[in-house]
Amino acid sequence: MQEFIQYFFSGITNGAIYAVIAIGFSMLYNSTELINFAHGEFVMLGSMCMITFFGSMHLPLIPAIILAIVCVTAAGLLFERLAIRTVKNPEHIVLIIITVGASIFLRGLGMLIWGKDAFSIPPFSSHPPLDIHGAKLLSQSIWIILIFLLTTVGLQLFYKKTLTGKAMEANAISKRAAWIVGIPSRLMVTLAFGLSATMGAVAGVIIAPVTMCSYDMGTMIGLKGFCAAMLGGLGSLWGALIGGFLLGILEAFGVGFVSSGLKDATAFLLLLFILYVRPGGIISSADVKRF
Amino acid sequence: MMTTHAYRPLMWIISLVVACLIFVSPALAESGKPTYKIGGIFAVTGPASFLGDPEKNSLKLAVEQINKAGGIDGHMLEAVIYDTEGDPSKTVMGVSKLINKDQVIAIIGPSLTPTTLAVVPMIQKAKIPFISCAAGNKIVQPVDPWVFKTAQSDIMAVATIYDHLKSKNVKKISIITVANAFGESGKEQLLAQAPTYGLTVIQSETFGAKDTDMTAQITKIRQEKPEAIVCWGTNPGPAVLAKNIQQLGLDIPLYQSHGVASPKFIELAGSAADGIMLPTGKILIASLLPDSDTDKKVLTGYIADYEAKFKSPVSGFGGYAYDAMNILATAMKGSNGDKEKIRAGIENVKGHVGVSGVFNFSPTDHNGLGQDAFVMVKIVNGKWELLK
Numbered sequence: 001m002q003e004f005i006q007y008f009f010s011g012i013t014n015g016a017i018y019a020v021i022a023i024g025f026s027m028l029y030n031s032t033e034l035i036n037f038a039h040g041e042f043v044m045l046g047s048m049c050m051i052t053f054f055g056s057m058h059l060p061l062i063p064a065i066i067l068a069i070v071c072v073t074a075a076g077l078l079f080e081r082l083a084i085r086t087v088k089n090p091e092h093i094v095l096i097i098i099t100v101g102a103s104i105f106l107r108g109l110g111m112l113i114w115g116k117d118a119f120s121i122p123p124f125s126s127h128p129p130l131d132i133h134g135a136k137l138l139s140q141s142i143w144i145i146l147i148f149l150l151t152t153v154g155l156q157l158f159y160k161k162t163l164t165g166k167a168m169e170a171n172a173i174s175k176r177a178a179w180i181v182g183i184p185s186r187l188m189v190t191l192a193f194g195l196s197a198t199m200g201a202v203a204g205v206i207i208a209p210v211t212m213c214s215y216d217m218g219t220m221i222g223l224k225g226f227c228a229a230m231l232g233g234l235g236s237l238w239g240a241l242i243g244g245f246l247l248g249i250l251e252a253f254g255v256g257f258v259s260s261g262l263k264d265a266t267a268f269l270l271l272l273f274i275l276y277v278r279p280g281g282i283i284s285s286a287d288v289k290r291f
Numbered sequence: 292m293m294t295t296h297a298y299r300p301l302m303w304i305i306s307l308v309v310a311c312l313i314f315v316s317p318a319l320a321e322s323g324k325p326t327y328k329i330g331g332i333f334a335v336t337g338p339a340s341f342l343g344d345p346e347k348n349s350l351k352l353a354v355e356q357i358n359k360a361g362g363i364d365g366h367m368l369e370a371v372i373y374d375t376e377g378d379p380s381k382t383v384m385g386v387s388k389l390i391n392k393d394q395v396i397a398i399i400g401p402s403l404t405p406t407t408l409a410v411v412p413m414i415q416k417a418k419i420p421f422i423s424c425a426a427g428n429k430i431v432q433p434v435d436p437w438v439f440k441t442a443q444s445d446i447m448a449v450a451t452i453y454d455h456l457k458s459k460n461v462k463k464i465s466i467i468t469v470a471n472a473f474g475e476s477g478k479e480q481l482l483a484q485a486p487t488y489g490l491t492v493i494q495s496e497t498f499g500a501k502d503t504d505m506t507a508q509i510t511k512i513r514q515e516k517p518e519a520i521v522c523w524g525t526n527p528g529p530a531v532l533a534k535n536i537q538q539l540g541l542d543i544p545l546y547q548s549h550g551v552a553s554p555k556f557i558e559l560a561g562s563a564a565d566g567i568m569l570p571t572g573k574i575l576i577a578s579l580l581p582d583s584d585t586d587k588k589v590l591t592g593y594i595a596d597y598e599a600k601f602k603s604p605v606s607g608f609g610g611y612a613y614d615a616m617n618i619l620a621t622a623m624k625g626s627n628g629d630k631e632k633i634r635a636g637i638e639n640v641k642g643h644v645g646v647s648g649v650f651n652f653s654p655t656d657h658n659g660l661g662q663d664a665f666v667m668v669k670i671v672n673g674k675w676e677l678l679k
Binding site: 003006007009010011013014017111116117118119120122129135136138207210211212214216217220221251252255256259260261263264 | 336338340341344467470496497498499501502503504506507508510511514526527528530531538539540555558559560561
């Protein structure tokens with residue numbers, strides 16, 4: 001029982017991280033039908049900014065988090081403005097290749113700014129782990145889950161309660177109809193890029209203390225988040241959540257009960273399986289088209 | 292007035308020419324004999340840059356020192372260095388450039404076992420002395436006449452850990468290895484040598500090089516109650532493991548491999564590093580060595596020179612290239628650039644005191660290091676401490 005709970009804790013910690021990243025993928029896909037393969041790099045930027053602000057400059061925790069998120073969001077907006085909007089012939093395949101290029105560029109930039117070494121920062125708070133039936137829930141895991149909950153609730157409120165959020169949703173459902181009623185669709189796309197980068201930054205910030213951050217950390221974690229988004233159903237908020245947690249928990253149980261060699265394979269086998277039996281993901285976008 | 296004005300450009304030109312002569316002349320004057328070109332091929336960028344970057348610097352340092360001392364039989368050395376990015380196909384391209392375009396007389400590098408194995412067939416065909424900086428034992432076993440290596444083998448690292456475990460009367464261990472070539476090779480050795488030391492490996496786990504959380508693996512290990520855990524990986528994975536072990540409150544001695552033997556590991560793992568034991572080359576604890584130790588002088592000299600030239604702290608890995616260049620230089624004396632003579636010369640290098648240990652090459656031993664190249668250290672309060 002103790003092991004079971006421990007695997008579960010490990011699973012939901014990773015699951016929350018995957019879910020936040022998956023939301024970033026989904027949100028952008030929703031607004032632009034674009035898969036941003038540079039998303040993992042925004043996670044990396046979030047982590048590395050956190051290393052700089054919290055680790056090296058010793059800013060207090062909350063300002064450091066906010067500053068890191070603001071910086072990465074700005075990077076996301078800049079990316080949209082400079083690399084995406086300037087494309088003359090915005091076909092999907094062209095844009096996707098641009099995002100792949102951007103991911104390589106950002107990785108290189110990260111290497112130039114922070115060097116090739118890995119870094120780590122202390123946990124947000126140094127409480128001893130909670131003991132639940134012999135299993136340990138680490139303090140950073142609690143932080144991760146709390147920040148995750150805060151983010152999703154905030155996002156949900158933004159989409160359902162604010163005019164801008166509703167406008168974004170309208171724009172996602174039909175660009176043309178939204179345009180007719182006077183919603184500036186270009187602005188909405190920019191906003192979606194910014195918000196998606198924010199999600200990446202949040203993921204980066206919360207994992208900085210649990211993992212070792214280096215310029216090349218984004219690729220694998222980005223792919224895992226992509227898997228989670230596909231698994232749950234691309235374009236759906238609930239899908240991203242379900243996909244993220246499912247992936248995290250299955251990975252942890254896979255390590256615990258089958259073999260630790262299969263950890264990464266779990267994600268990709270699961271993805272192949274889902275694509276085969278249910279190409280739209282668990283919450284297929286045919287059922288729940290949008291957020 | 293006119294004359295001084297007309298004079299000025301002329302003076303400039305003359306001083307320029309003189310300056311050129313001053314700077315160029317050492318190369319010109321002494322290179323009545325042609326320069327020897329040495330090829331260097333390292334993972335200067337990419338995930339293995341922590342190996343390749345100091346290796347590149349150390350090769351430059353060694354070449355500079357040899358040239359300052361008058362070169363080899365009056366021949367100056369020139370290092371031609373390419374980056375592999377840790378990628379076997381780029382390594383193959385780089386090595387073929389070194390052989391065909393630059394026509395080097397010997398090659399030092401690459402930094403990794405897979406990249407080294409990828410170029411061995413080319414080396415055999417080109418018949419060129421080749422000293423790898425990678426650790427994998429497969430490089431020199433079976434022995435190929437042209438292939439050498441200067442890094443300590445996993446075999447010795449495992450033997451050093453197991454010696455220590457045996458002295459502590461440990462019988463049951465769990466091992467956890469990183470899922471890449473370094474971890475696989477370590478796992479092979481850990482499993483193969485265990486019976487010799489009366490050890491039973493009761494469990495063998497793996498982790499991904501970029502894993503963010505290893506509590507699941509540790510939970511699994513905790514169930515089996517081993518007397519010690521041996522982790523085999525390179526940064527940053529083992530640091531995550533150490534942190535998770537501390538967080539879960541496991542009270543089992545943790546051994547790491549020489550792959551994390553750098554101050555970076557202590558920085559990453561923080562207080563979780565305390566109490567961890569690992570084998571390392573002597574460079575890490577050079578200042579702790581007794582003055583009677585044969586390696587101490589070479590080590591302190593290398594560290595001082597490296598830090599003075601590159602303004603960055605020395606790592607345990609650059610020494611592989613430094614040793615390779617110095618061994619090569621010894622073998623090249625009197626060879627007149629003949630590759631076969633250089634090759635045979637390396638096999639005859641005996642008692643060469645290098646950064647990584649004392650090298651004794653022979654036609655059957657192309658690594659030349661003994662188990663004394665490793666010492667066991669323990670991390671205490673963020674500092675290395677020599678274990679007996």
